Amino acid sequence: MQAVVLLPGAVPMLHGFAVPLTPQGNCPLVSAPPWHYSSDCMAIEYWTDPAAIAALLPPGVTPDEDARGRAFFWFLDWQFTGSNDELTDPARYQYREAFVLVEAIIERTPINYCPFIFVDNDAAIARGWTQGFPKKYGSMYQTRSFSAPSAAAAPLATGSRFGASVSAHGERLATARLQLEDKIANPATIFNRPTVMRRYFPQLAAAQHLKPPVDELTLSLTDDLKIVDQWAGAAQLTMPPVQGEDMHSLAPLRVGLGYRLGMSYTVTDLRVLKNYV
């Protein structure tokens, strides 16, 4: 059965954490938290033009001078489940994602800010918008590790080669390559900044287009974060200019290490850092 949120005031009770709201509550894009995730990830460290990062930051978020333009490009194969065994309905709930995190500062705290993100699933778009991730629809692929030995298996081992790509509307936005070298003993040392987003919902009523009802700076809260099987190696990353997109403003000037890892966490909450309204 669906874990439902009862909407107060509805005479016929309508259920759902997001639209569509129904009496049965079987079909909202998003059911109420907890939201559980597990993933295989490729993350490419790189440096872009610090001015391009600065130009994308929302009010109150400032450039991290020490980072000198450092960013990470992530590709993720996700499996999602809520309280209703969603993981056994992979046609609806398994999905792929790609995003950029740029290093920045909020009140002297180093954070990652997410200006661009793509996903291939409508439930993931809806959860993302609810958190503040500016998700658009894209098509993502990354090389997977299979357990049956083969030239096609890409095992977690020195020398294994991985590729990944993200496209939207038939335009390639980023392509990455990674060759594994070493297993990382302590993954916690690599990815330890909190992630900050801008949660935003537009206003269409005329004369109020400049007054969005939701415009907040939010902090992603992840319970039970686990990072496993993390490997590092030499990486490549390209982000060609594409008409109708702006993500290439963050194209790499220099590429650092690439990482391949497993990551899981649970989401039940969100912290609002600033309200811009």
Place this chain on the structure above:
Amino acid sequence: MQAVVLLPGAVPMLHGFAVPLTPQGNCPLVSAPPWHYSSDCMAIEYWTDPAAIAALLPPGVTPDEDARGRAFFWFLDWQFTGSNDELTDPARYQYREAFVLVEAIIERTPINYCPFIFVDNDAAIARGWTQGFPKKYGSMYQTRSFSAPSAAAAPLATGSRFGASVSAHGERLATARLQLEDKIANPATIFNRPTVMRRYFPQLAAAQHLKPPVDELTLSLTDDLKIVDQWAGAAQLTMPPVQGEDMHSLAPLRVGLGYRLGMSYTVTDLRVLKNYV
């Protein structure tokens, strides 16, 4: 150039009517209105269980007793353009849609309410959520009329047969058939109710899940509405039960006439009828 909305307070000016907001303003899911639309449509009149309609209506919207469960199932092939020649980028801006409209009453005014809608484009999802349409991602097809004569052309003529379908995540949600009989002299007599939606944006912050920041009853405002080339004929409609969906609660008990028509309008505004927050 992008028609931009300047966000007040942003030190580096970020542009976009919806996310993602960028200095260049080339890539928001939605640019500022006006939004211009033209479409080819199939609409199937049918009657469902009045209790199923009543159970889906939000507060303040009441059943239309005279309608006895009347609804319309629509399939639409859309072309969109804003202020930047978007119609020449059909990979991003051409899309397909399917939705149900049920007949209801607000303060003694007959209206159509939209409880379910599917679309195959992320910009259309974002515009729809902004208006209050509870859009999910689907896959829609309808027979088209081509001008080159052929057994495959489906001309607008007596006897032409059309089909349409909507699926989501690989499950067929509705299938329709239509055989044209007569051209309608005065289309305005068929589709003349205003469309009402529930505009809703969830709250993720813990302990506030029941307090969505946006929960309104809205009225769709369409400028320059034109309906052309409207034909009517015998129709079929099936809406099988599908696990993980609720739209089949509105399955047809009886099917009326089917229509094939062209429709265009422009959106620049939205009227809020009630604020549920």
Place this chain on the structure above:
Amino acid sequence: MQAVVLLPGAVPMLHGFAVPLTPQGNCPLVSAPPWHYSSDCMAIEYWTDPAAIAALLPPGVTPDEDARGRAFFWFLDWQFTGSNDELTDPARYQYREAFVLVEAIIERTPINYCPFIFVDNDAAIARGWTQGFPKKYGSMYQTRSFSAPSAAAAPLATGSRFGASVSAHGERLATARLQLEDKIANPATIFNRPTVMRRYFPQLAAAQHLKPPVDELTLSLTDDLKIVDQWAGAAQLTMPPVQGEDMHSLAPLRVGLGYRLGMSYTVTDLRVLKNYV
């Protein structure tokens, strides 16, 4: 009911013009001809490197010196029907296509040869392979003309702007633009060369990889060819280099006129010009 081909020798009779063959014959990728087609098309005249064309021609097909590298890039929105009302099942039988035709000579006869073609439907791939079109899977879009007047309608009228694109596996292979200027009085003068293809089916049995069982030069036969509503205008075409593709070897050096037209025909036969086996 399915128009079936009885396969000789099959004790349980299996039906289908292509695989899968079944007793019921409801599900082959292709049913037996006639195959009826109607389409809306954009075709862009352009000139590429004559040496690039020459390098792609199969044995017995020679460069057309007078053409000086002339080619056409086509985008087509197709509707297909066979003998079973397939046009009312658009989810299976409506599709989009893009291809290049290069001008060449066979035994002093000017022809068009098709070296690259993309389509978004498996039935169309199967029919194409059967004829000799080297179809791969792609994603195509072209601006459509809608009858309801709007800035989004793109009517067939002077000044209307159209765009089109083809992508495969998330890489943009070609993008075109067209602005209508004049209606063509006599369409037959523009597209009057027969189309020639290489029909090819590989051999996997070891030591016979160089001996394909089917390797023929074929001539497309189109009954009842009709071209209607043909307009011409100024055009643009780009074909960027893409890793894993070779179509950009035919990138434009110069672009001529663009055309927008309707086209229909029926296929029931194929002529084999040469057998390379």
Place this chain on the structure above:
Amino acid sequence: MQAVVLLPGAVPMLHGFAVPLTPQGNCPLVSAPPWHYSSDCMAIEYWTDPAAIAALLPPGVTPDEDARGRAFFWFLDWQFTGSNDELTDPARYQYREAFVLVEAIIERTPINYCPFIFVDNDAAIARGWTQGFPKKYGSMYQTRSFSAPSAAAAPLATGSRFGASVSAHGERLATARLQLEDKIANPATIFNRPTVMRRYFPQLAAAQHLKPPVDELTLSLTDDLKIVDQWAGAAQLTMPPVQGEDMHSLAPLRVGLGYRLGMSYTVTDLRVLKNYV
């Protein structure tokens, strides 16, 4: 660089194991073997109507009376590579598949015959047709096992639940569920029948529609077959009737065990058992 097959007799040398053939040889749907594969699989044992199996068998393949209608429904997440590091281009070469294998007999040898198969990638369709697999385009998903512990991870462990589905053109063709119980000590005991297919290429030339140039019974040859990490458990399988498909003729009457496993092999050859031409 592309491993190419030189086509004899071509004055300008054209390369490719399948179409399109080009001088560069970068873009054929299929490059020459070896073809290396690794996969994660779900396979559901079930029993269907023996008469339905018998009706699908090609000449020379007879029912396996002892099998009493036994079949397996497979879902596979595949990674492919050839000789050019294709596994680092997952947008082109990673794919998903679903098929039915029915138990039958050829000359007193127990075999599996493949009457229906769906895949989501054009290169995989082309390789399949070359072998004799009657591949159509579909959309497949199966629950994956992720290494980062989570309610979403579906580890290989007693009690883990998996789901899988296959759809084509927006119609759900089969849905499976599996709950792991025991790890299988010796996987070789479960899947040990050779797989037999009908390799078929149609003839379009008029008056020869009944004379396909390729119509053979073939035997799949798999080098270095490895099956690893095989678990068994309780399973469910549904195959609803779908208009325009025939696979539901093999719907389950009874469902046996389900299996989750890893499998890899290499293909370089094909054995032709019978030539029906």
